[in-house]
Amino acid sequence: MGNWVVNHWFSVLILVIWFGLNVFLFVQAFLQYETDDKYYYTREILGSALAWARASARCLNYNSMLILVPVCRNLLSFVRGTCSFCSRTLRKPLDHNLTFHKLVAYMICLLTAVHIIAHLFNFERYSRSRRATDGSLASVLSNLSHHGKEGDAWLNPIHSPDTTLLYVTFTSIAGLTGVIITIALILMVTSAVEFIRKHYFEVFWYTHHLFIIYIIGLVIHGVGGIVRGQTKKSMEESHPHECAESFEKWDDPDHHCRHPQFEGHFPQSWEWILAPCILYAFERILRFYRSRQKVVITKVIMHPSKVLELQMKKRGFSMEVGQYVFVNCPSISFLEWHPFTLTSAPEEDFFSIHVRVAGDWTEKLIKAFEQQKLPLPRIEVDGPFGTVSEDVFQYEVAMLIGAGIGVTPFASILKSIWYKFQRADHKLKTQKIYFYWICRETGAFAWFNDLLNSLEKEMEELGKVGFLNYRLFLTGWDSNIVGHAAINFDKATDILTGLKQKTSFGRPMWDNEFSTIATAHPKSVVGVFLCGPQGLAKSLRKCCQRHSSLDPRKVQFYFNKENF
Amino acid sequence: MGQIEWAMWANEQALASGLILVAGGIVATAGRFTQWYFGTYAIAAGVLVCLLEYPRGSRAKGSTLERCGQRYLTAVLKLLGPLSRNYYFRAALHLALSVPAGFLLATILGTVCLVIASIIYLLAAVRGEQWTPIEPRPKERPQVGGTIKQPPSNPPPRPPVEARKKPGEEDATPAGGPPGGPRVNPIPVTDEVV
Numbered sequence: 001m002g003n004w005v006v007n008h009w010f011s012v013l014i015l016v017i018w019f020g021l022n023v024f025l026f027v028q029a030f031l032q033y034e035t036d037d038k039y040y041y042t043r044e045i046l047g048s049a050l051a052w053a054r055a056s057a058r059c060l061n062y063n064s065m066l067i068l069v070p071v072c073r074n075l076l077s078f079v080r081g082t083c084s085f086c087s088r089t090l091r092k093p094l095d096h097n098l099t100f101h102k103l104v105a106y107m108i109c110l111l112t113a114v115h116i117i118a119h120l121f122n123f124e125r126y127s128r129s130r131r132a133t134d135g136s137l138a139s140v141l142s143n144l145s146h147h148g149k150e151g152d153a154w155l156n157p158i159h160s161p162d163t164t165l166l167y168v169t170f171t172s173i174a175g176l177t178g179v180i181i182t183i184a185l186i187l188m189v190t191s192a193v194e195f196i197r198k199h200y201f202e203v204f205w206y207t208h209h210l211f212i213i214y215i216i217g218l219v220i221h222g223v224g225g226i227v228r229g230q231t232k233k234s235m236e237e238s239h240p241h242e243c244a245e246s247f248e249k250w251d252d253p254d255h256h257c258r259h260p261q262f263e264g265h266f267p268q269s270w271e272w273i274l275a276p277c278i279l280y281a282f283e284r285i286l287r288f289y290r291s292r293q294k295v296v297i298t299k300v301i302m303h304p305s306k307v308l309e310l311q312m313k314k315r316g317f318s319m320e321v322g323q324y325v326f327v328n329c330p331s332i333s334f335l336e337w338h339p340f341t342l343t344s345a346p347e348e349d350f351f352s353i354h355v356r357v358a359g360d361w362t363e364k365l366i367k368a369f370e371q372q373k374l375p376l377p378r379i380e381v382d383g384p385f386g387t388v389s390e391d392v393f394q395y396e397v398a399m400l401i402g403a404g405i406g407v408t409p410f411a412s413i414l415k416s417i418w419y420k421f422q423r424a425d426h427k428l429k430t431q432k433i434y435f436y437w438i439c440r441e442t443g444a445f446a447w448f449n450d451l452l453n454s455l456e457k458e459m460e461e462l463g464k465v466g467f468l469n470y471r472l473f474l475t476g477w478d479s480n481i482v483g484h485a486a487i488n489f490d491k492a493t494d495i496l497t498g499l500k501q502k503t504s505f506g507r508p509m510w511d512n513e514f515s516t517i518a519t520a521h522p523k524s525v526v527g528v529f530l531c532g533p534q535g536l537a538k539s540l541r542k543c544c545q546r547h548s549s550l551d552p553r554k555v556q557f558y559f560n561k562e563n564f
Numbered sequence: 565m566g567q568i569e570w571a572m573w574a575n576e577q578a579l580a581s582g583l584i585l586v587a588g589g590i591v592a593t594a595g596r597f598t599q600w601y602f603g604t605y606a607i608a609a610g611v612l613v614c615l616l617e618y619p620r621g622s623r624a625k626g627s628t629l630e631r632c633g634q635r636y637l638t639a640v641l642k643l644l645g646p647l648s649r650n651y652y653f654r655a656a657l658h659l660a661l662s663v664p665a666g667f668l669l670a671t672i673l674g675t676v677c678l679v680i681a682s683i684i685y686l687l688a689a690v691r692g693e694q695w696t697p698i699e700p701r702p703k704e705r706p707q708v709g710g711t712i713k714q715p716p717s718n719p720p721p722r723p724p725v726e727a728r729k730k731p732g733e734e735d736a737t738p739a740g741g742p743p744g745g746p747r748v749n750p751i752p753v754t755d756e757v758v
Contacts, residue, residue, distance in 0.1 A: 165669040
């Protein structure tokens with residue numbers, strides 16, 4: 001527990017501040033609408049539901065402002081780059097930007113529910129007091145529009161006792177925009193659940209652009225001024241504390257109280273969301289500008305098991321290890337952008353991605369390049385965008401764990417480390433690397449196999465065999481494979497991969513691995529980097545906490561996970 | 565677009581609509597709104613929709629993640645046969661269920677969401693999709709290596725030298741045999757292995 005706090009205190013602080021501001025804004029707006037005399041007569045009809053609706057509205061404005069910021073990935077990359085002097089812990093929240101986006105989205109959903117329920121009560125009460133004939137204050141107030149000579153006198157938006165609530169909702173700006181943006185929100189949420197996002201990415205991508213409707217609707221939502229309070233002038237003439245009891249005598253010209261006059265207030269939502277909207281618009285323009293720049297494909301390589309490698313060049317493109325780019329191929333789909341990790345090292349003069357068949361778009365892309373027709377399909381690239389792998393050189397000892405397709409960022413890291421090592425780069429703090437590669441079968445990653453092969457040879461030549469320690473774990477084994485391995489166990493190279501390091505079968509026993517490393521490096525800071533499934537992340541995180549000593553001078557394991 | 569299974573999204577949307585219907589219905593009934601009996605209807609319809617949509621169908625390719633505890637409802641749905649498999653039926657059912665809730669403001673949101681789900685189901689049905697239940701997977705074999713920490717340091721015991729057939733084997737015996745050379749057994753031991 002202690003280790004978790006040390007690693008995450010800044011993220012926790014941000015969350016506490018965010019939640020605290022939510023509570024503060026809610027309570028402040030609630031008290032304002034519950035106690036302010038301006039709304040005395042409004043509360044007479046509506047009760048506390050007014051305050052609940054307005055308080056949740058204010059928090060909705062606040063959260064809608066925040067939700068666009070974590071998805072401005074160019075901006076976040078910029079902040080990460082300029083703050084490279086900051087400690088790791090301070091930059092950690094930047095990695096959790098999508099988590100924060102989801103948290104704010106959940107809060108928006110919750111507040112929307114509160115807001116809608118409160119307004120349902122409000123409308124119901126307005127409707128009842130409009131139809132009431134008991135001569136109470138509420139019914140007198142509701143009938144005000146008939147009495148006022150100026151158009152501003154009315155309080156109750158329902159103008160006639162026969163109007164149905166559905167009619168009022170769909171003919172008022174607030175009601176109509178409210179329904180539309182709630183539908184947009186619901187569609188965005190249902191298409192963004194992990195199941196849909198993972199397996200049918202296009203559904204998520206296109207539907208999520210409904211946020212444009214949400215933002216526009218939110219800005220227009222308050223234009224009608226349907227929430228009304230007493231005007232200042234009217235309060236000076238006939239203050240509710242003096243006049244409320246004598247409401248039967250308002251018609252009387254001799255009585256000192258007049259009918260109260262009401263006004264709506266200007267919409268406030270635009271004040272909150274203007275700045276993030278501008279920021280996001282700028283982000284999209286930047287993405288578009290970067291994507292228009294010409295990308296030259298220098299090499300196309302088809303690897304076994306239908307893996308396509310594209311080596312490309314783009315003017316002004318500079319990357320760091322483990323970063324990813326978004327790729328668009330207009331001839332396949334004009335609007336879709338798909339993320340791919342860069343598999344080349346920054347020291348190389350090109351950048352590359354490895355594409356595997358994982359859905360419609362990737363299949364079409366591979367087919368388009370397989371046909372070898374000139375001219376090659378045009379590719380647009382946006383990025384690169386940073387993830388934690390940039391920090392891998394800052395650790396003395398690095399544990400890199402790649403599961404399945406997650407091995408791709410480590411291609412870039414290993415290549416880069418190798419280049420730095422060859423050039424004896426003194427900025428390289430890394431002394432030792434432990435690399436764990438876990439996959440079902442090596443077929444689709446034969447290209448990574450070759451990379452490890454060449455690294456092995458080069459390390460032997462330089463005589464630095466101990467620098468990189470790697471182990472491959474095949475989880476999709478059967479008795480045949482094991483039989484072969486047993487028979488050939490004294491051969492110098494592994495029969496499956498051709499690597500010097502023998503393949504292990506099944507999953508690694510992490511406790512053993514961690515304790516071995518902790519014993520071998522008792523005073524170091526070990527960075528643990530994972531690109532793989534959630535379940536593995538959980539167990540590794542636990543191991544990190546278990547094997548880090550509480551003494552900050554002794555071995556410390558820091559866990560970092562890549563996420564898309 | 566060829567590989568998108570629209571029914572999966574329709575399922576999420578319908579489940580959400582069911583919950584929204586229930587929520588709107590509870591508000592209308594508890595607040596005794598005008599025509600609140602539509603609210604009671606919405607609660608019942610919402611519960612029915614949730615029960616029908618809770619078990620996730622299996623994907624055409626690859627494995628599907630089950631929702632927690634959906635096995636029991638899957639069994640019930642399997643009994644319904646074509647009524648649960650066919651998406652035209654689901655589209656029509658959702659459309660029909662949503663109409664009465666459309667008369668009340670508190671439940672109109674649920675109506676619109678359910679109509680959208682119905683449209684997506686119609687699209688899925690037109691593309692020939694069907695609901696197939698997720699069959700329970702055979703239990704994963706337990707990890708045998710959990711208790712093995714170190715390989716054994718001694719080789720397994722061998723029969724004494726006399727019982728061994730090939731004298732050449734003696735030279736290839738790995739180091740670590742019983743110290744002090746092979747033992748002489750007081751009682752002769754015959755090697756039963758051929």
